[in-house]
Amino acid sequence: MANLRHILVVRLSAIGDIAMLVPVLQTFTKTYPHVKITVLSRPFVKPFFENMPNVSFFAADVNGIHKGIRGIYKLYKTLKDFHFDAIADMHNVIRTKILRSYFRFYDLKMVKIDKGRKDKRALTRPENKVFKPLERTHQRYADVFEKLGYPIDLYTHKFPERAPVSEKVSAFLKRHDIDLKRHTLIGIAPFAHYNSKSYPLDLMKEVILTLAKQPNLKLLIFGGGRKELTLVKNMIEGIDNASNVIGRIPFKEELNLIAQLKLMVSMDSANSHLAAMLNVKTVTLWGATHPYAGFLPFRHPLSSCLIPDLVKYPKLPSSVYGNVVVKGYEDCMRSILPQTVVAKVLENLK
Structure with a gap:
């Protein structure tokens, strides 16, 4: 085992990838309580790492003072005074490569994540696919720590106790006539960054209509921004x-609300990972992407995933992120029937 005292862990985006880091750090801090961790990430994810022993947070303002090469240099000038023993680059993009380069004259160990790009290209190419499950992102994070000399076993992970209901969340629940003792809460997050990963809203409305008729079920619809707010209002009217x-409660309170859910229905998007890091079951719907690429929510089996008809759409997955759509595959998620989604939800509520 290495003799490191302070490790800088870098992951600047995206929110789902940062959420996947949480159970890994929880396992690390339990395994190596003497090692200090500083997480470098976007300011809004600071609540992810609060109350985590031996973990502090440093906010990178990548759209402000830390933007561009000069901004990264300013960031480096601040970080070098922390006297890190090692850098765990969980992102490995141009911005983090530049940051690492500024530390190259210091006596510290630096390890970057292996994203498995070659295997992901083989999985997503349209012809001659190598269709097999790849290493999950959580394990890729753990592999970085192992290369630093600190192996961890994610199977030993234990979730912290669920946070009590906050005052703001309690007020929100009261306004919507929700009693946690009488009602089962299901979250539904119908949106994703790319349309290729979003279940058609007319089908999602069928899912919501059916679930809303179940006794003692209350449905909470998650998303962000004005456009999604308008779509949700029209969908659940x-x-x-x-x-x-x-837009009803701040992001930190939204996390507290998610922690009270029995189950989250999500696309291959951030909300599935937010729920999973809070020990909430998820049912995920996949379109142009596929769980084999390694982005399954933490501790969730393949059986929790619903994917399009691969006989009808054999070139799936076409992308790791959802940014590549095969012509004629735009409606592939319509092969996931609403009654199939409802059945999977009810199965996971048992």
């Missing part, structure tokens, strides 16, 4: 037992 969360 007139549906009892379905409530909009978008």
